[in-house]
Amino acid sequence: MYIKVIVPIAIPTALTYKVPREWRDKMKFGIRVEVPFGKKKRYAALLIETNVSPPDHQNVKSILQPIDDVAIITAPQLRLWKWIADYYACTLGEVMHAAVPASLKMASETIVVLHPQITPDLTALSNEEYLIVEALEAQKELSLKEVSQILDKKTTLPLLQEMMRKNIIILKEEMNDQYSEKKEKYLRFQPPYHPEAEELREAFDACSNSTHQTNLLLLLTQEARKKETVSWSMLSHKAEVSLSVARALEKKGIVEIIERTVSRLPEYGSEEEYSDRLSEEQQQALEELLTPHPSPNVHLLKGVTGSGKTQVYIECIQQAIDRGEQVLYMVPEIGLTAQLTERLEKCFGNQLAVYHSKLNSNERVEVWHSTLKRKKIVLAPRSGILLPFQNLGLIILDEEHDRSFKQYDPAPRYHARSAAIMYAAMENFQVILGSATPSFDTFYKSQNSHYHFSQLRNRYGGVSMPDIELIDLSGSERRLKMKGSFSEPFLEKMEHHLSVGEQIILFHNRRGYVPIIHCTTCGWHAMCRHCDISLTLHKRERKLKCHYCGYQQSILPQCPDCGSPSLIEKGMGTQKVEDELEDLFPQTNIERLDWDTAKGKYSFQKIVRRFEQQRTQILIGTQMVSKGLDFDNVGMVGVVDADQLLFFPDFRTNEVAFQLLTQVAGRAGRRQKKGYVCIQTNKSTHPVLQKVLSRDYEGLYRQEMKERKSLGYPPFQRLIQIEIKHKNPEKSLRAAHALHHFCKDKIEGVQHPPAQAPIPRISNFYIYQLQIKLEDKASVLKQSKEVLQDGLLRLKKSRGYSTVRIKIDVDPY
Numbered sequence: 001m002y003i004k005v006i007v008p009i010a011i012p013t014a015l016t017y018k019v020p021r022e023w024r025d026k027m028k029f030g031i032r033v034e035v036p037f038g039k040k041k042r043y044a045a046l047l048i049e050t051n052v053s054p055p056d057h058q059n060v061k062s063i064l065q066p067i068d069d070v071a072i073i074t075a076p077q078l079r080l081w082k083w084i085a086d087y088y089a090c091t092l093g094e095v096m097h098a099a100v101p102a103s104l105k106m107a108s109e110t111i112v113v114l115h116p117q118i119t120p121d122l123t124a125l126s127n128e129e130y131l132i133v134e135a136l137e138a139q140k141e142l143s144l145k146e147v148s149q150i151l152d153k154k155t156t157l158p159l160l161q162e163m164m165r166k167n168i169i170i171l172k173e174e175m176n177d178q179y180s181e182k183k184e185k186y187l188r189f190q191p192p193y194h195p196e197a198e199e200l201r202e203a204f205d206a207c208s209n210s211t212h213q214t215n216l217l218l219l220l221t222q223e224a225r226k227k228e229t230v231s232w233s234m235l236s237h238k239a240e241v242s243l244s245v246a247r248a249l250e251k252k253g254i255v256e257i258i259e260r261t262v263s264r265l266p267e268y269g270s271e272e273e274y275s276d277r278l279s280e281e282q283q284q285a286l287e288e289l290l291t292p293h294p295s296p297n298v299h300l301l302k303g304v305t306g307s308g309k310t311q312v313y314i315e316c317i318q319q320a321i322d323r324g325e326q327v328l329y330m331v332p333e334i335g336l337t338a339q340l341t342e343r344l345e346k347c348f349g350n351q352l353a354v355y356h357s358k359l360n361s362n363e364r365v366e367v368w369h370s371t372l373k374r375k376k377i378v379l380a381p382r383s384g385i386l387l388p389f390q391n392l393g394l395i396i397l398d399e400e401h402d403r404s405f406k407q408y409d410p411a412p413r414y415h416a417r418s419a420a421i422m423y424a425a426m427e428n429f430q431v432i433l434g435s436a437t438p439s440f441d442t443f444y445k446s447q448n449s450h451y452h453f454s455q456l457r458n459r460y461g462g463v464s465m466p467d468i469e470l471i472d473l474s475g476s477e478r479r480l481k482m483k484g485s486f487s488e489p490f491l492e493k494m495e496h497h498l499s500v501g502e503q504i505i506l507f508h509n510r511r512g513y514v515p516i517i518h519c520t521t522c523g524w525h526a527m528c529r530h531c532d533i534s535l536t537l538h539k540r541e542r543k544l545k546c547h548y549c550g551y552q553q554s555i556l557p558q559c560p561d562c563g564s565p566s567l568i569e570k571g572m573g574t575q576k577v578e579d580e581l582e583d584l585f586p587q588t589n590i591e592r593l594d595w596d597t598a599k600g601k602y603s604f605q606k607i608v609r610r611f612e613q614q615r616t617q618i619l620i621g622t623q624m625v626s627k628g629l630d631f632d633n634v635g636m637v638g639v640v641d642a643d644q645l646l647f648f649p650d651f652r653t654n655e656v657a658f659q660l661l662t663q664v665a666g667r668a669g670r671r672q673k674k675g676y677v678c679i680q681t682n683k684s685t686h687p688v689l690q691k692v693l694s695r696d697y698e699g700l701y702r703q704e705m706k707e708r709k710s711l712g713y714p715p716f717q718r719l720i721q722i723e724i725k726h727k728n729p730e731k732s733l734r735a736a737h738a739l740h741h742f743c744k745d746k747i748e749g750v751q752h753p754p755a756q757a758p759i760p761r762i763s764n765f766y767i768y769q770l771q772i773k774l775e776d777k778a779s780v781l782k783q784s785k786e787v788l789q790d791g792l793l794r795l796k797k798s799r800g801y802s803t804v805r806i807k808i809d810v811d812p813y
Contacts, residue, residue, distance in 0.1 A: 002052045002060070003027055005035060005045035008097035008105045010090070010411070014048060016055050018062040030071025030078075032104070034064040040173050044106035046096060048078060072104060072372065074388045080423045081386070087422075089785050089808040090411040098412055099386035101364035108173035112142045112160060120168045129163055136169070181261045182362070185232035187220055187246060190256050195225045203254045212245045220255065229258065263366055278315070279461075282308050285454040286315050289432060293452055296425045300400075300446040301434045303456030305666020306463060306630075309434045310340070312456075313396050314347050316432060321351065321376050325393025325429070329379045330416060332402035333627050334358055337379055338605040339612075344379060351376035355384050358601045382407060382416035385423065393429045395420045399627060400433040400442060401659050406813070413809045417442070436666060437659040440652075440701055440708075441715045441813075466637070466668040466675030468693050472684040484580035485572050485640055486680075491584065493636060493678050498588060498617060502635025502673070506581075506620045507664040509644060511594040512536035512573035517544065517556070521564035526556070532761040538596070539575055549763040577620050577640055585618070593621035626664035637668040639679040646686055649758055651713045652813055654688050658700055661692045712773050714813065717749075718781055722770040722788070723807040724754065729766035735795060735804040736768035742791040747784045749774040765805065785810070 001019040017035055019027055027033075032044045044067055054060070081095045097105065114120075114136045125133060128151055135142060135150055147156045163169045192199045200221065207213035216239045223230040232246065239245075249255045278286060289299050289312065303309045317327050329344070331337060334356040344352050353375045355367045371378055371387045378384055382405050385395075397405065397417055405416040417433065424431045433442055433451070446453040459465065471487050473479060481488050497504055514537045517526035526535040528546035535544035537555070545552040558565045578592045591597075591607055598604040604624070610616045614633055619625060645657040661679065669675020681689060691700040709716050724739065726732035736754035744750040749772040757767035772788075774780050788808060795801050 001027065001050075002054050003033075003047055003063070004049040004052050005033060005047050005063075006092050006096050007035070007037060007043045007045045008100065008107075009043075009093045011093050012091055014092065015045070016052060016060060017045075018060050020062055023063065023066055026066045026069075028071065029075065030073045031069070032067040032072060032106075034067055034106075034175060036061050036064060040108075040110075040171075042108035042173055042175055044104070044175070046073060046100075067106070072100075072368070072388065074372070074390055076392070076423075076427050077386070077388045079426055080419065083422055083426070084412050084414050084419060087418075088412045088414050088810050089789065090413070094411040095386070098383070098407075098410075101361055101368055103361040103365045104368070106175055108175050110144050111172050111174050112136065112144070112147060112169055113140065113172065115167050115170055118167045120166075125168075128159055129168065132159075132163070133168065182263070183259045184262045185243075185246075186229040186258050186260055187232055187235060187255050188229045188258065189220070189224060190253055193254055195221050203252075206252050206254070207249070210245075210248070212239070212241045213249055215239045216241050216245050217249065217254065229260075232257070278311060279308065279458075281456055281458060282312050282460070285456055286312050288452070288454045289316055289430075290319060293430075296421060296450070297428075297430045298421055298424065298445075298451040299430065299432050299454065300438055300442055300451050301432060301454050301456070302438055302443070302446075303434065303436060304459060304465065305436045305663065306459040306669075307436070307456035308460035309398070309456065310343065311460070313398070313432065313434065314344070316394060316396070317344075317348070317377060320394040321348070323393060324391065326371075326374060326389050326391050327377045328384050328387070328389065328392060328395045328420075329377060330384055330395065330397045330405070330420070331379065331381060331627075332399050332404035333624065334381055334604070337381075338608055339630060340379060344377065348377055353378050355380040355387065357381075357383065381405075382414075385416050385419045392423075392427065395424060395429070395431045397431065397433050399435055399663075401435045401437055401439040402627065403656070408809070409807075411807075413807075413812075415811060418811065437662050437697060440655050440704055443701060444705065444715045463669065464674045465695070466665060466677050468665060468677040468679065468695075470684045470689060470693060471678060471680050472682070473680055474682045474684070483584065485577055486580070486584070490638060490678055490680060493676065494585075494618075494638070497635040497676070498585070500635070501633075503611065503614065503616070503631065503633045504618045504636045504638065505625050505631075505634055505664070505667050506577065506618065506638045506640055507622075507625055507660075508572070508574050508577050508620065508640040509622050509660070510571070510573045511575070511596055511622055512545065512547070513539040513575040513579075514569040514571050514573060516570035518568050518570055519559035519562065519564055520566045520568055522559060522562040524559050524561040529553075530762070530764045531759065533759055536573065537569065539579070548759070572641070574620050574622060581618060581620070588617045589615060590618045590620065591616045593619055593624050595622070595624075598624065623660065625667065626660055629667060631667065634668050635673060635675060637665055637675065637677045639664065639677075639681075642679050642681040642689060643683055646683060646688060651708065651711070654700065655704060657688050658691055658697070661689075662695070662697070665692070714811070716776065718774040718776050718810075719812060720749075720772040720774065720781075720784065720788070721809045721812040722772070723757065723767060723809070724770070724804060725765040725767040725807075726804045727764050727766070729761075731800065731804065732766040732768055735801050735806075736770060738798070738801070739791050739795055739806070740770055742794065743770075743772070743787060746787045747772060747774075749784065781810075 001024050002016055003019055004014040004016055006014050027047065027050050029047060031047050033047055035043055035045045037043050081092060085092045085095050120133055131150055132147060148154060193203055203217060207217055216235060219235055219239045220230055246257055250257050285301060301309055320327050331340060337354055337356060341354055353367050353370050355378055368388065371389055374390050378387060397420060400417055407414050420431050445451045471489050473487060478487060483491060494504055516534050517537055526544050528535055528551050530549045530551050531546055533546060533548055535546055538545050542555050543552045544555060559567060574592050574594045578590060581590050593607050597607065611619050612631060639661060642661065645660060665677040668677055724732055724736040740754050754768040754770045757769050760767060772784065774784055792806050
């Protein structure tokens with residue numbers, strides 16, 4: 001018997017293995033099997049096909065053993081994975097690696113043990129060899145990581161190979177099942193004892209000499225009236241006793257200590273009756289969404305910020321659940337899940353599961369299994385599309401325009417929106433795309449009958465849209481009157497809104513303190529050692545940091561080139577804005593929401609909760625504050641510097657700037673109060689800012705479409721971007737030109753030679769880019785990818801180019 005499996009590494013095809021006779025009855029689609037790979041490695045591979053034809057070559061390895069009894073993936077899920085691998089020019093193993101939680105992707109680990117038959121001569125050992133032998137005598141075996149820690153060095157393999165040659169140690173491979181069920185202890189009475197039993201007096205008499213035992217028994221008696229088994233963690237906390245006290249009661253035959261497997265996932269509260277009534281406009285949109293349509297059943301719901309799109313989604317979710325289907329609700333950022341979780345919990349209680357990267361690996365496994373067991377609703381960012389749904393009936397992509405739905409690195413470089421639409425077409429279910437500012441690609445398709453379209457033009461409850469004002473900073477007189485980053489009118493508006501008890505959100509899309517440190521004497525700039533990018537000052541940590549490779553160094557007292565102390569700071573980040581505001585409003589509670597403050601698992605949630613409870617008056621943030629957050633008391637939204645959004649070398653710059661500014665403006669005045677939005681700029685006549693001011697989404701859309709059509713950009717043509725990089729700049733350039741030369745006569749869309757990337761060097765890799773524009777036809781795209789793959793294979797096989805790294809990004813937007 002032969003089977004095909006995939007392993008979570010970047011190899012081009014599925015692998016074929018033999019199945020020993022004793023395991024044949026266990027082979028079924030979707031289970032994991034342990035397989036040998038290479039000379040020593042072992043992997044937990046996914047079985048995707050049984051009873052395949054034997055390969056032509058005879059050197060086929062056998063599987064070692066099955067790992068699962070039941071499948072951990074579904075057939076529709078695998079079909080989606082295969083489409084992602086094919087469309088985004090990556091391998092099925094890379095898709096598996098991105099999809100499956102780490103604890104289910106078991107791989108063998110190299111273990112160091114002493115040679116079983118030979119006793120080493122301790123006097124002949126070097127210092128490092130002696131340290132390893134001493135550690136092995138104490139704990140029998142060591143991982144490579146533990147060896148590195150003992151020796152305090154990264155590279156240990158040459159030393160271990162020398163010790164193997166001397167017959168001091170041997171290396172072996174072991175599979176470790178990283179996932180373990182969570183166990184908790186519970187207590188219950190042993191017969192004949194129970195809370196109402198006469199015999200319970202005898203039990204108290206038996207414990208009379210121990211205050212701790214008496215207190216624990218008393219507490220257990222109270223709790224056991226509610227339920228038969230009582231959590232030990234709760235009992236020990238309330239009674240303030242250790243487990244030895246419970247064990248003493250167990251020895252006396254009064255109680256029994258049992259272990260249960262419990263979920264790591266939060267238990268959501270019971271469902272509440274949903275009280276918000278839909279407006280006439282929402283009801284009309286709902287009816288349009290619930291109308292069956294032929295494939296592709298994709299519906300764009302365009303609704304202004306605060307129009308109540310979430311209420312409409314909830315009604316659609318309920319309809320899907322009533323049909324017995326599962327629902328995937330996708331949001332662009334993990335941070336959005338906190339507020340949305342509370343709202344969905346009220347409607348759907350424990351039918352909800354939340355999945356994201358801040359969960360630990362064991363928690364992710366439990367969500368994975370709950371999805372397999374038909375959990376009704378999963379709330380997740382883009383990775384949710386890769387989960388093992390059994391009966392998916394609806395996908396909702398909220399804020400569908402957001403770039404966070406696109407995976408950039410590592411492969412697979414998929415877009416969750418495209419994957420969701422394809423998934424729906426393959427499995428015949430509905431996708432709802434929602435946004436106040438849809439991506440122009442999506443809006444184009446909705447206007448050309450590819451997608452169905454509904455619109456919510458008004459805020460829920462008749463709340464007015466906020467007033468928007470541009471403050472022009474270009475005049476020298478105004479610049480002289482500024483206090484730090486803020487103009488006088490801006491500060492006056494802030495003072496007014498604070499004085500009437502309203503909260504303020506300030507948006508500034510650059511973290512850190514300042515992005516540039518510059519010497520006025522010789523012109524030196526603080527640059528990253530490994531990247532062609534300036535280091536950002538993080539003042540509170542007294543560090544200069546690279547936001548690309550992570551390199552950091554201490555703040556310099558003087559210029560390293562000329563020794564001058566004349567170092568000045570240019571620009572501003574969220575930390576500087578926060579410092580300036582603390583000086584200007586010393587009695588006001590101010591918090592910052594950016595990547596630096598929201599690193600922890602619950603950090604984002606805590607910051608948002610404090611703002612929601614009005615313990616914080618001013619919230620400063622990057623893009624995080626623009627994405628779907630809903631607060632009752634925000635009277636003002638301020639954009640500290642709109643100009644930094646307007647001048648990027650990207651054909652989507654105007655679109656993205658409009659979306660960001662409109663979305664962040666939508667945080668103001670979302671209940672009964674009319675909000676106010678203040679935008680500081682030096683370019684008040686810029687077309688994007690004028691469109692934001694007039695809320696003219698469709699005007700900007702028509703303008704951009706005209707330009708994109710003339711230049712051959714999406715949605716009129718498809719793009720593929722190839723990135724070629726190497727630590728040797730000349731080799732990187734030669735490889736880029738070689739690939740361009742191979743493709744230019746075979747792919748019509750290869751128009752221009754390779755160019756340096758916008759940031760030419762990152763992490764010491766010199767980067768060149770090759771962009772291909774293609775006719776929007778599936779056959780043209782498929783043929784072009786085949787030519788590219790052939791070109792990459794030839795390049796990799798060419799002498800001197802095997803170490804060149806090449807990345808293909810299909811639809812890089």
